[in-house]
Amino acid sequence: MSDLTVEMVQRGRGPSAEEANRRRGIARDMRSAREKLTSATGLERAFDYELLRLYAQYRVGAGIPLGLFAVVMAGASAFWTPPVVAGAWALCIFAAITVISAGCRRFLRQNPEEVSLARWRRLFVAGETVQSLCWSAMIGLCATGGRTFALFGLVIAAAVATMLAATVPAAAVAGLVPLALATLSLLAFSRDMDALLLVAMAVGSQLFFLGLARRLYTSTVGALQSRAEKDAIFAELEQAKANSDEARRRAEEANLAKSRFLATMSHELRTPLNAILGFSEVMKNEVFGPHTAPSYQEYSNDIHDSGLHLLNLINEILDLSRIEAGRYEMNEEAIFLAHIVEECRHMIGLRARSKGQVFHDFVDDSLPRIWADERALRQIVLNLLSNAVKFTPPGGEITIKVGWTSSGGQYLAVKDSGPGIPEDELGTVMSSFGRGSLAIKTAEQGSGLGLPIVKGLVDLHGGNFQLASRPREGTEVIVTLPASRVMDTLPAVDVTAEAQPATVRRPAKAA
Template sequence: MSTARSLRWRRFKQKTSIAAPQQSNSSAVKHDFAYDLLIMFVRNETVAALTVPILAIFVAATMLNWATEPRQLLLWLATIFITEGILLALCRQFKRQPRETVDLVQWRRNLAAAEFLYGVCWAAVAFTPFVVQSQAAFFFLFAALTVVTAIRMMFAASVMQILHAGTAPVTGALALRFLMTGEPFYWALAVVAVGIHFYFVFLVKNLQRTALSMLDYRAEKDRLIEELERAKAASDEARVRAEAANVAKSKFLANMSHELRTPLNAIMGFSEMIKDEVLGPIDNENYRSYAADIHESGSHLLKLINEILDLSRIEAGRYELTEKPIDVAATALESLRLMRIDAHQKNLRVVTDFRPDMPRIMADERALRQICLNLLSNAIKFTPDSGLIAVRAGILPSGEAVLSVRDNGPGIPEEEISQVLRAFGQGSLALKTGESGTGLGLPIVSGLAELHGGRFELRSKLGVGTEASLILPKARVLPAVPQPRKPAPAPQPAATAEAVPYLMRGAA
């Protein structure tokens, strides 16, 4: 653990040191860290401004028992108060200055000078003459100045220059006083005092390493926070631009689709008149065939334009819902009747599973019909000949309404599901088989589901089939009202017995 800490310390020293190796440790850090270390000393000094003066009063009061000159102690106490006041005044003045205008080198010198003067005043008490060479007096002097040294080192732990300026005179004066006694016992105490001083310095250096590491971590944290804020601002700006571009795109598509439908209606109308020979027979069969092709192509183009218009309105938030109670089963059956020719051409079997007491749903009838048609169109398009399509409507255990269309086609690879849900997105199967489509049907279904507060789910498995489900929230399900309803004719012959278990597996 200590090895890792030493490595971090060496890396930090290499990162923060300056070219001149002879400068002190406090000037060997970055400008920002140097200020932080200096402000730590200033705050320590101002917060504990009364600690050392109270200790000085206690020392003076106690040493009156041994001192030969009490007035000398009172004078010493006055100098302590004066030098403490000078140091506090400098600290308060430093705190009031803006960080950007602080001359760190000059202020470090000023505070070190004030601390040195303060330390010299404390050192002066070591030379107080005693009435007798009392061991109690010397022990008290030793203990008092050792405590003062420890306190001053804690206060100045962040700036070694100030620490040495304030504590070296105290320890030096104490050791000199013991050496002046001429007794080996006090010489030993002098050595102990110096040893304690160096041990305190060792501890303080460890504290300073911790303080520097804390500042380094804080600077790294501030840098990361600043980078995150910049990244967030850039992300917000990009999101705003993307949203504006998306709205502009939707408005452009809506306007263009509207403008294109007007001439397209004329093309389709006149081509239909020519195809049906409304104004008279056409002798050339090719002309009738060309007119039919024009009408068919115009119908396809009109369908594409309508889908683009619907999608752009949904994305722009301009698709207005006209809500009323809807019979989901009736809407699904109506959509099946519209698609029955396409299903019959591929000899598809269509089975239905509608809940008998299915409640009505508060929804937009046109939107719900469009959802049914889009889901059925996709199912018919990709289900192989003689395949099976199952249409189900019911209520989930959560109370939500569900309308699903399931087929036993080739399925969609899982990695392509998100692609087919995007506008103009088509899967690999559609590209390989050449099935016509614009890739707008499912995005429109998803958008209409979200407008109703619901969701659209697409589940598929290769070789098994695909199930597309519209799920509407419970709040749109109206209370069930029992009412007789004649069963609608099935679009295809009744489902075979083996088709029902398949449908139930799909529902599960």
Template structure:
């Protein structure tokens, strides 16, 4: 009773954990889908990851802004002769250095912080400060260059800065807008105050360029966000698959261990199961034949016969279960010797002939002559042929016919074919019939029901010999079963060669 309770409890635990795992997996996938299709462009977790990536990319490209600043200040000071550009460069480099310190601090704090929006605003404030520096560059005059050359110089520098800022800040939302809003306002105010068409056109052109880069960086930001979402979804699904696979492997391992334990138990219990049945069969046979004297009541003799027949049937069922258990447990060893397949088949036909006559079933044989012996287990082969013949007699209706063939295969092996004109098996039921404990609808309705282990045992024995089993059947057309032994099992001696060419004996082949 303790074992039964334990097994029941284990079963309940497995069932509950399976449901829990399925619910957890569905919840994880649903959460991932919601993250992917969120209307805010991504969850805070994704934005935090983008901020970290932006900080790391900004630190790696920290030398770009000082390089552009020094080149712009030097070129402008050389062309204009105005030393203010040097002071402007020092101011811009100082602001850039403070931004780098801020970014370095953000790269350390953001991964563990829950206020990534606050850090994003701080980074945008740094971009606004840099934008003010570039706005100061835009209002500086170059009297020695002339109005047109001044606009060309400012336009070239500001466009280079715009492109660089846009490409290095695609992971930070509104970075371009924050950095160049001061520049746009300064250029627009300067154009309005000067009333010059060139400066007004320059301000409009630069504003259009900024809007274009804002659009481009926005699309790139969303693309990166989707890539991170896809990566996260893939990681989640891979994790779920790994968990499911590990759980499945563990469940399969436990099932295999339980199956092997069952098989080992039944295989080791063969003596204990057969011993009481031998006593029942022996004493019931003694009573049925009145060996120790007549029975006073004729019903006792009839009951003794019933006991003997029932015990014999039960012994056959136990033998089938034990045989399959021994095969599954790997304890079914072949005792190989030289065996004649034709003689084994003839003996088995003789054993079922009496049952066939009782049902008015005719058994005919077509066999090859001079078939060589096989290297096989005679008892196992006899069990194969007897199982197949017994099934044919069991399911063939009275007055039916059974055809038994023994011959060569195309590959040089030997086969036994047993064909009946019984009710047949539906095509979709053939896999069920070939499985352990599987029975078709005809077998279930039959008065002579068995365990459904006959054909699996036949398949296992033939597989032990390296052979093959085939079943062909159609409803209302009968069934044909074929047991095939491979060519390597044939013990065939070659005849002496006469002349220059050997004479090949005539054979009929089975495909």
């Protein structure tokens, strides 16, 4: 039987978000291809319906203006034809407009999912043909005269028909053909050069309107496709937002579970650790008498040291979790950064001297106090100095600088002469439990939480953390505190002198 892999377990839980999105995309593409193959225009059903809907809206909106145009044409043709004939022609136009408008309104009232697009497309083409034939009867009104007037009327009717039916190319052609044939029929009444030129210009104009309608159809299809793509993008964004909200909810639940776990485990681990540390210290110090076997003394030291290391690791994990959760309590007060650095250097000095390392201090003692959390600041300095001692080889040098920044803040810089960190591993050492390859080989045992904790504490103070390192050249860490945390001291008040407004005295910046 084959081994159970992580991928198989994940598949058993269902498709991932990426897999689900890929499947939805494939299904959408297949549906689109199927609709294009079954469509008469080569477009998706949604596009076909939208084009027919636009045609119906244009026709409904143009009903009254076309009726008024027919009245004007009938009135003008009364100069060449009896009013009864002109009125009958106008009634035919009104009837055609009414039938087409009624059909368009009925189309617009139907459910888009149930409407038969092919059937309505045929009806619209037939309606355009009938209405165009009615407009073409304008030639009969001007049979005895006014042929030029009829010619321009046919051109106007062709322009209106092709523009209104532009979204249905077949209807545009059906509406233009009878008008073009009627225009050519004017050559039967006169074959002089002027009539030939007028007819040629009229037919050319009608063909131009047909080309313009084709361009309008292409632009409309492009606009519909752009809108569909925009809607698809919006849908994907909404889906991505929903996925993001779900992921955030799960992350919050996981973070809450992690906090509860750490709170519970810290209590459960510290209780036996206190007993281990206490009893191991009693055995190490031989409180109840010397050990019968010399090895017991060594074992007691190892137990006590291992317990201290485990306790420090638990404390570091808890500190990092509180920082990441935003629950680290800041007890801010006015403190001297130079004094904190000096105290921490003395605490680390014993370890440095045991390795023959030398400290070089460049500390500006005139720096004023800063408003910060003393415990956090002390932990920052201790972690940086401890790392420097850890990563510096015996006989190496460690440089400590404390001074002013160019913006009026204060900075702490710790540089060692250790093996350094390759550039591609800088992100690793800044991650939780991350350690570089050279550090694993050359440094003492560590948890990989020192620098992440330092950066988190610096961020809580609104400061800046910089790490610069190159292999075989050492590592330099610069911690910058903003000028808003620097407290300038006021000069002493001379009660014998005249009252003067106190001025702020700022120490000169160190070079």
